[in-house]
Amino acid sequence: MLVPLTREKFEQLVPLVATFPQYKYHWGKVSDFLKRLLISVVGGVVVTIAYSVLGEGSAGGLILFFLGVATSLYWLWAPVFWATLRNLEARKPRHSGFWQGRVLDAYVSEELIGTEETVNKRGELVLVENRERRLNLEVGDESGFRIPVQVPLRREHKAIRPDQVAHMVVMSHLPDLSRIAKISDIYIPSQNIWVSDYPQVQRDNFLEVSRRLSAQPKPRKSPRRRAAMDM
Known part of the structure; x- marks a missing residue:
């Protein structure tokens, strides 16, 4: 049958934004978390150095500040990002x-x-x-x-x-x-x-x-x- x-009903069944089970799935094992954490640390250091070179007052410095915040939190938001991409693919x-x-x-x-x-x-x-x-x-x-x-x-x-x-x-x-x-x-x-x-x-x-x-x-x-x- x-x-x-x-x-509308399909989009209720297959949501766009990651659900908690999907977030948990993409959170992965300890090794996956450590990889994301390493990316956050390295990315944060690189952005911090670039920010110190450009200075606080410049427009580029402001962009780098927000980029640094996002990069340092990559370990946290990456599972949401990957789950949302997968949901987008399912909704095609x-x-x-x-x-x-x-x-x-x-x-x-x-x-x-x-x-x-x-x-x-x-x-x-x-x-x-x-x-x-x-x-x-x-x-x-x-x-x-x-x-x-x-x-x-x-x-x-x-x-x-x-x-x-x-x-x-x-x-x-x-x-x-x-x-x-x-x-x-x-x-x-x-x-x-x-x-x-x-x-x-x-x-x-x-x-x-x-x-x-x-x-x-x-x-x-x-x-x-x-x-x-x-x-």
Whole structure:
């Protein structure tokens, strides 16, 4: 089942400004914070030196003052900036719909996410592979629409089973939504589980639409759609 959304409703579901979960996602690990902090410190020092050269009274000095303040706080506002850019990208398709289908398949795999060089006890340089367990989920509906999703494995994902109802927002550049360009987080209502790598939607608003959709009678047939993901 696919219910078209108005642009106003879509923008409530996919906000422009970063939500707290999105800010938390882009805040990252301690290493990510330290990188941002280093950029703030180095940038602040450079701007301070330039400011002292130009002097306080000049127009350039005033600009550098505000630039220095912004640079020194980069560690704080950068997650908002990157999340907002990601939201802008998700809002590019002009048409959207709230989709209901089912889980077709779910299994766990181990994926290579990176490599790093290190030295062993004998002083030899070795290459270490970093692997991560991931959930592979495929959802679809009676129209033949199928889409695979892979996300980092979470403990709650073990409750996901084939044939469970799945909800998500789909985005398209076409008014009839016949070609899907992007999808949002996937929600499994029966288990109250979110499947996503990134918290794209405003979840309170999403759950409200999800409850309304679950209460509607299911149509006999849905139009055929194709996935053309550019995520």
